Amino acid sequence: MDRPRYAAYEAVAAVHRDDAYANLVLPAILREEGLTGRDAAFATELTYGTLRHLGTLDAILTSAAGRDVQRIDPPVRDALRIGAYQLLHTRVPAHAAVSSTVDLVRAVGQGATGFANAVLREVAGRDADEWVSRLAPLMETDPIGHLALAYSHPQWIVRAFSEALGGDLGETTRLLIEDNVRPPVHLCARPGLADPVELADEVGGAPGAFSPYAVYLGGGAPGDLAAVADGRAHVQDEGSQLVADALATASVDGADGRWLDLCAGPGGKSGLLGALAAQRGARLTAVEVAEHRARLVTQATQGLPVTVLNTDGRLVGAEPKLPEEHFDRVLVDAPCTGLGSLRRRPESRWRRQPSDLPALTRLQRELLVAGLRAVRPGGVVAYVTCSPHTVETHVTVTEAARRSGMSVDFVDARPLLPAGMPGLGDGPTVQLWPHRHGTDAMFIAVLRRG
Ligand SMILES: C[S@@+](CC[C@H](N)C(=O)[O-])C[C@H]1O[C@@H](n2cnc3c(N)ncnc32)[C@H](O)[C@@H]1O
Numbered sequence: 001m002d003r004p005r006y007a008a009y010e011a012v013a014a015v016h017r018d019d020a021y022a023n024l025v026l027p028a029i030l031r032e033e034g035l036t037g038r039d040a041a042f043a044t045e046l047t048y049g050t051l052r053h054l055g056t057l058d059a060i061l062t063s064a065a066g067r068d069v070q071r072i073d074p075p076v077r078d079a080l081r082i083g084a085y086q087l088l089h090t091r092v093p094a095h096a097a098v099s100s101t102v103d104l105v106r107a108v109g110q111g112a113t114g115f116a117n118a119v120l121r122e123v124a125g126r127d128a129d130e131w132v133s134r135l136a137p138l139m140e141t142d143p144i145g146h147l148a149l150a151y152s153h154p155q156w157i158v159r160a161f162s163e164a165l166g167g168d169l170g171e172t173t174r175l176l177i178e179d180n181v182r183p184p185v186h187l188c189a190r191p192g193l194a195d196p197v198e199l200a201d202e203v204g205g206a207p208g209a210f211s212p213y214a215v216y217l218g219g220g221a222p223g224d225l226a227a228v229a230d231g232r233a234h235v236q237d238e239g240s241q242l243v244a245d246a247l248a249t250a251s252v253d254g255a256d257g258r259w260l261d262l263c264a265g266p267g268g269k270s271g272l273l274g275a276l277a278a279q280r281g282a283r284l285t286a287v288e289v290a291e292h293r294a295r296l297v298t299q300a301t302q303g304l305p306v307t308v309l310n311t312d313g314r315l316v317g318a319e320p321k322l323p324e325e326h327f328d329r330v331l332v333d334a335p336c337t338g339l340g341s342l343r344r345r346p347e348s349r350w351r352r353q354p355s356d357l358p359a360l361t362r363l364q365r366e367l368l369v370a371g372l373r374a375v376r377p378g379g380v381v382a383y384v385t386c387s388p389h390t391v392e393t394h395v396t397v398t399e400a401a402r403r404s405g406m407s408v409d410f411v412d413a414r415p416l417l418p419a420g421m422p423g424l425g426d427g428p429t430v431q432l433w434p435h436r437h438g439t440d441a442m443f444i445a446v447l448r449r450g
Pocket of ligand 1: 264290293314
């Protein structure tokens with residue numbers, strides 16, 4: 001059997017059967033199957049592409065099969081999804097996509113080859129645009145439904161994006177398109193430890209457009225890079241670099257030696273803040289509630305002036321190492337739906353549910369209130385999410401500030417980002433976007449305690 005296609009099948013099946021994460025399970029499968037180079041790239045493209053386009057592929061397969069895709073035997077269903085993806089979104093010739101999928105179905109699903117052949121021939125009868133015009137609601141009467149089907153996102157996520165973009169459906173469309181493209185890997189050249197221009201030369205990449213530390217990697221596995229292995233650089237989306245840097249750039253009067261990261265795992269922003277703290281004679285306390293993630297923070301901050309605490313960030317005031325009114329700068333990079341980094345996690349758009357929001361936003365509020373308690377008067381707190389959902393951004397910030405009972409002022413975050421950066425909105429908060437900035441959709445609000 002065709003090994004790249006089998007590897008993609010194994011990965012997609014593991015995501016659906018075991019709730020696996022594609023980015024974790026696929027590398028192991030590629031190793032097991034001994035796939036490298038072009039074969040590994042093809043298996044990766046099939047896995048990620050199939051998972052991203054799942055909603056649209058399922059609608060098409062339901063129509064082509066004449067029965068709900070959910071009622072098809074799961075192994076056959078996953079094989080058909082990979083076959084339909086090849087037919088509609090790759091240059092694989094139709095006969096090869098059909099015959100290789102039928103082979104796959106023969107191996108994984110008993111006796112369904114005739115069915116698979118017939119369904120895929122039906123799918124191959126139209127291209128992707130023709131299927132969308134046939135199956136999607138009209139843009140004029142149901143824009144959210146249309147965009148959800150055309151660009152393979154759940155409707156509630158399209159609605160949330162559209163709301164965060166002020167109802168601009170053109171921009172919403174550009175964002176949805178961007179979510180379906182594999183993003184480049186960004187490195188952070190740690191300040192004081194690596195120069196981004198030299199690092200770009202070393203790794204065959206290019207310096208980033210906005211972050212003073214960013215390098216865009218051309219290709220290859222970042223884990224194999226010497227600069228990452230020896231702690232001069234780490235993998236980090238450019239938007240994450242920008243928001244951590246914004247916290248370090250905000251002005252504070254007086255003492256500036258005590259920095260706090262209240263939600264630190266796995267340690268990307270702690271790595272950058274720790275390197276900046278080292279340059280400025282400050283020390284970072286990095287808090288993480290999950291033990292294994294706290295260990296990752298320790299690894300990510302080796303050699304930097306960082307103390308890792310494996311505890312609950314809401315214990316400010318109760319935990320002796322987290323006194324109230326003690327810190328000069330505080331980062332609250334709260335757990336969130338992650339809707340701003342869907343392009344990096346192909347399956348997550350289908351896993352997340354609107355019902356996740358109440359528990360998350362409550363935790364976000366509690367952590368932000370804890371962050372406000374931890375900062376000294378005159379110090380700054382940056383509230384950050386990798387979600388643009390307004391319930392996790394504006395609503396959380398406004399509610400937390402109100403419920404904290406403290407005097408809190410918004411600091412305009414725009415001047416804390418690199419000069420000349422376009423599309424930062426009206427302030428004082430900033431929302432970054434994949435389609436505007438090439439970053440994850442990071443949100444930042446900077447608050448100063450009065
Ligand atoms: C968005 S992630 C942080 C990402 C991190 N700042 C980085 O740049 O690598 C949120 C983290 O908060 C942690 N977390 C969740 N609840 C927490 C709590 N009550 N106290 C401290 N950390 C918490 C999660 O385990 C998760 O690692």
